[in-house]
Amino acid sequence: MEEQSQIYLDTYLSSLSESERKKYQSFSSDYFCADEHNANLCAELIRIGQKTATCSLNSWYESDQEPMPTVGHLLVVVDWNGKPICIVEIDSVEKCKYSEVTAEFAYAEGDRSLEWWRKAHWDFFAKECIELDIEPNENMVLVLEQFHVVHQ
Numbered sequence: 001m002e003e004q005s006q007i008y009l010d011t012y013l014s015s016l017s018e019s020e021r022k023k024y025q026s027f028s029s030d031y032f033c034a035d036e037h038n039a040n041l042c043a044e045l046i047r048i049g050q051k052t053a054t055c056s057l058n059s060w061y062e063s064d065q066e067p068m069p070t071v072g073h074l075l076v077v078v079d080w081n082g083k084p085i086c087i088v089e090i091d092s093v094e095k096c097k098y099s100e101v102t103a104e105f106a107y108a109e110g111d112r113s114l115e116w117w118r119k120a121h122w123d124f125f126a127k128e129c130i131e132l133d134i135e136p137n138e139n140m141v142l143v144l145e146q147f148h149v150v151h152q
Contacts, residue, residue, distance in 0.1 A: 005029035008084035012151040029076035036080040043085040051110030058141040086152035099138040
């Protein structure tokens with residue numbers, strides 16, 4: 001974790017009681033999306049509570065590229081430049097086929113429309129599939145995360 005994010009996380013953790021601190025065992029820091037505009041937009045949508053979910057290709061976790069998200073994990077959300085914006089706690093982690101993502105989940109992701117979500121995420125996941133050398137399809141498995149802001 002970058003020093004700026006570690007300091008931000010430590011400040012939050014030090015504001016908690018000892019028993020509250022002990023419930024957290026997993027920490028990371030990251031931005032959302034793959035470009036500056038969307039990373040900064042997502043960080044702001046998370047900060048204001050409009051974005052309370054995210055998803056990723058399960059293939060990243062199966063290939064050991066990334067650790068599988070876990071309930072209770074604290075993520076320092078940063079902007080594209082690494083500036084901490086807020087901290088979220090993961091509330092749920094589920095797997096779902098791309099074709100089975102619901103309008104409710106799309107709404108929680110901040111997209112507000114399943115149609116828009118499908119277009120934007122198809123484009124995003126198709127690019128990731130190229131990196132993983134797999135073919136994108138309607139049955140590709142996603143990891144769906146729901147979270148809430150615990151500090152800003």
